[in-house]
Amino acid sequence: MMTSPVKSLLAASALALSFAAAQAQELKIGYVNGERVLREASPAKAAQAKLEAEFKKRETELNDTGNKLRQAFEKLEKDGPTLSEAERTRRQRDLAEQQRDFERKRRELLEDLNQRKNEELAAVSERASKVIKQIFETEKYDLILQDVVFAGPRVDITKKVIDALNAGK
Template sequence: MMSKLLKSAAMAAMLCASATGLQAQDLKIGYVNSERVMREANLAKVAQAKLETEFSKREKELKDLETRLRGAAEKLEKDSPTLSENERGRRQRDLVEADRDLQRKRREFQEDLAQRKNEELGMLVDRANRVIKQIFDAEKYDLILQDAVHASARVDITKKVIDALNAQK
């Protein structure tokens, strides 16, 4: 949907330019590969490292809990023939409850991680958009597109955007 909108905007700009007597070569058009910006900008790398640091302890705790649960399940399976019916039932209930707890914690972890990623990504997108606007104004572009289907290297200003983002403190 967004891609079609951007294509329509580009077509409208070109039609307006030809209608006013301008030739296409007089238009100054730029293209930014947002995915590349999000992957290569130092701010993106810092955000990723920050998230890894922030969530690594919880992730390790989940893995440890899963290992303990797996060990308890193996022990129950091994001990099962020698256990009384009541003891076997109690241990099975404990395992089911522990598994539910693990699944809940894993869901909460994924939700928290996704929320933080969205927050970090939102901040990066805002900064990138400000940089793109600054380039647009300073270099007097008529149109800057993000994430076009095809764009020649001649109009690709992605590196310029990444460099400007990296220059910010």
């Protein structure tokens, strides 16, 4: 037989649980796949095309330099037995210096590309955040999540965000 205070505590707990369950059913939750937004939205695609155009010339020049350097190494390897020791050593030093210069330029290109890519992605992410906030406010969401392990299609609003970004909102 239970005492009156225990019965009251159990009743209050049951009431609190039923209230919490009712409140949870009324929550409006959304999920946005940020990676998909940065992959599929028109502003993200435009940023990618802009970066490709911006770095195409440097990449082409670097590839040409790399091909010439490779050909020079092959020529040295082929001509090596017929060259004097001093000439072979001089060419090896020259090629090693050119190789270091090539590697430095390649690193600089990658650093510049990564920096610009981060800048462009930050701009797209900022626009996406504004769109998400606008959807949050206009559609009266209680919570919108971005990095989750699993989300069902019922709460996935990624397509809405992409469509709004594509529309220029």
